[in-house]
Amino acid sequence: MGGIHLLAGFDSFTLTWPYFFDQLVAGLTLGSLYALLALGYSMVYGILKLLNFAHGEVFMIGSYIGYFVLTALGGAASPDVPIVVLLLLMFAAGMLGSGLLGVAIERFAYRPLRSAPRIAPLISALGVSFFLQQLATLLFGSIPKQYNTFGLHNGSLFNRITLGNFQIQYMQLIVVVSAVVLMLALTQLVARTKVGRAMRATSFDLEAASMMGIDIDRVIMFTFFVGSALAGAGGVMNGLIFQNVNAYVGFNAGLKAFTAAVVGGIGSIKGAMFGGLTIGVAQAFATGYLSSAYQDVIVFALLVVILLMRPTGLFGTPALQKV
C-alpha cells in the first residue's frame, strides 16, 4: 500500500461496503485483543496505581508459550490432537505461564517498592519490560517464530463466513468469541465472587480494605495472575491471527493496549473493554483508509485528543485527591 491515501488517495475499491466491513471486522478482532491486554493494565492500576510497563512483555511470553505448545503437539500442519483440544491447550498453557510470570514480576519487582516514591516502581517496570524483551531475544533468537496457523486443517480456519456484505474468517470468529467469553468470565469474577469483592474493596481504598481484614498481598497477587493470564490469552490469539511471534511484539501491543486503557478510563473494567475496541477499530480504519505506515501516529493523535477533552478517559470518574 502506498503512502498517499489522504483525500486524493481513495479509489473505487476502498469505497465499497464489503471493504468497510472487512476493516471493521479486522478492527474488532484486533480490538478484542487490545481489550484483553488493557484489562490487565486497568486492574493493576486500579489497585496499585501503578502503570505496569512489563504487561506487554507478559503478552509476548504468552505468545511464545502458545508457540511451544503448538510445536510440541506436532505443529500446525499435522497436529497430534484435534484442533479444539489443541487450541484449548494452547490457551490454557499460555494463560497459566503468563499468569505465573505476572505473579513473579509483582513479587520481585513491585512488592519491595510498595511504599517507595511513586516514580520508583515505574522505573522498575521499565527495567522489567526491557529485561524480558532482551531475555526473549537471547533465549528464542531474533528470528520470529512461525505459528503457521494457516496450516491448521489445510487453511480452512481462514475461510470466510459470508452474510451479505459482511464477511468474517473462522479464525477471527474464534478470537472474538474467546475474548468475549474471557471478558464475561472476568466481569462475573469481579462482580459475584468473594475474591472479586475483595478486589473491588482494595481498589476503592487499599488501606481501609486491609483494616477490614482483607489480605492485600493475596488480592494483589491474584489481580496480577488474572490480568497476566488475560494477556497470555491475548498473546496466543495474536499468534493465531498474525501467525508469528517475536520478542518485540509485546512492546507495540502493550503501547496500544495502554492507550486503550487510558482512553476508556484507567481503572475501569468496562472502560478497558470499550477502549480496546475503539483503538482496534480506529487502527484498522486508519490502516485501511489513510495510511498503513502512519497508523501509530493516528492512534497517538486520538489519544491526545481524548486526553485533552476528557482527561480521565471515557468511563473514568475524576479522582478526588484527599490529603
Add this chain to the structure above:
Amino acid sequence: MEAEAPGPQIGADEWVARSGERRQAGALGRARLWAERLPRPVLVAGAAAVVALVALVPVMTTDDYVLRVGVVSLIFALLALGLNVSVGFAGLLDLGYVAFYGFGAYGYAMLSSSKFGVHWALWESLPVILATSVLVGFLLALPSRRLVGDYLAIVTLFFGQIFYTIAVQGYRVPLIKIHGSHDITGGPNGIADVDDFHFFGVHLTTNKAYYWFSLAAVVLVFAALHFLNHSRTGRAWRAHRDDPLATQLMGMPVNWLKLLAIAVGASVGALAGTINAASLHGSFPDDYNTPVLITIYAMVILGGAGSLLGVVVGALTVNVLLEVLRTPDHARWILYIAILLALVAKVRPWRRLAAVLVATVAFGIALHAIVAAAWPRGVHGLVSISGTDFSKGGWLGWGLRHWLVLPGRTYEQGQYTWFNVALVALIGLVLALTMLRGWARWVVLVPTLWLAALVWETRLVEEGTGPTRFLLLGAILVVLMAARPQGLLGTQRVEIL
C-alpha cells in the same frame, strides 16, 4: 524536666527524623560530608582540575577508538544531564526524551547536509534547533499538564515511538493534493553526508575536536543546570518532585514548572543530538530508539537522579562499561571483578567470605570431576576468547575449563538449549536468594555463583554487543530501584503521601 528520650521525636516520622543520620552512613556519606565542609574556592579549583584532566585525554592518546568512545561518553553525559532535569529535578517521568535527542540530530542533518543542499553554519542552525525542540517539548507536555504524572509517562512514551515511526517512514511522506511522496528523513537509511560543525571560520573535523567541543558543552550545561538548580525555579522543581499538591497550594505555577522542566530537558537532548549527528556525519533512526532511552535512564538512575555530578559519573561509567562488554576477552573480567567486589562489600565476617569463595571453587571442581567421570564428552567444551577462536583463553580460560562444565561441540555450533535452561535457572536462583534468610542463603549462593559464571561464559559474553548489554541495563534498573533508589551519588528523599 525529664530527659528527652532517645529516638525519633514525637510527631515526626521515624524515617524522616533519622534521614540526617542516614546521610552520614557509609563511605560515600562520609565523603559527601567531607566535601560539603570544603570552602567554595577549593571546590571550584578541584572541579577545574578534574575538567582539565579530562581535557588532556586527547593529548595523552592518539588512538582514534578511545577518542570516539570519549566523544560518545560525553554525549551521553549531556543526555543524562538533560534527562535529570525532568526526572531528577522535577520528578516527571519523561519517556519521550530520546525523541528530542533524535530531533536535534535530524534537525542538524536537515539543515547542514547535502540532503536538501542546505549547509548552515552551527551558529545559524543551533538556535533554530534548540528553539524548535523547546517548542515541541511544550506541545508534548501540554496535553498531560492537567494530569497525574502517570499519564505523562504514557503520552511521552508513545511520542518517542511516534518519532521513531516518522523517522523510519519519513522517506515517503504524502502531502495533500500533491501526487507522489517526498523523502524527508531518509527512512531506515537515515541521512548521511552530514557536514562537520563549522562556525566563524572554524571547522571541526577530527574526533579530538569533537571531544573538546562535547566537553565544553558538558561543562557549560553542567554549570547552567547547577545555577538553575539553586535558583527559584530549581527550588520550585524540587518542591514539586517531593509533593506536587503542597507545591500547588503554596501558589507555585505547577503547570508552568512542568512545561519548563520538559522543555529545558528537551533542549539539552537536542544539543546532544546535533553533536552526535555531526560527529557521526549522519543521522540514523536506530540511534534514537527505545534501547537508547533505557540506556540513558540506567545512567541517570545509577548515578543518582537529582545529582548533577552523579548523573555525569553514571553516564561515563555505564558507557565505558558497555564499551568494554564489546570485547569478550575484556567482558569476561567484568563479571568476576563485579562479583568479587559485591561479595567483599556484602559478606561479613571475612571468614564467611572465605568459606563462600572456597566452597564455590570446590563446588565447580567437584561437579567437573563427576561429569568427567560419568560423561567424558561433557567437559570437552572450550572457552571462547574472541568470538572466533574457541580454544585457549589464557590461564583464566584454562581455569574456567577445569571448573565449569562445558559439553563439547555445543555452543560452538549454536546449540544453546542447555545454556538457555541454565540462564533461566540462574534467574530463578537469584530471585530465590532474595527470599532466603540465614544459612540457606549462603548454601544457595554457592551454586548461583557457579551457574552465573557458566551462563556468562557460554551465553552472555558472546552477545556483549546485543541482548546482553541491554539485559544488564534492565537488571540494573530493577535492582537499583529495590536496593538503592537514590543511586550512587544521589540523596535519599522523603515522599509524604
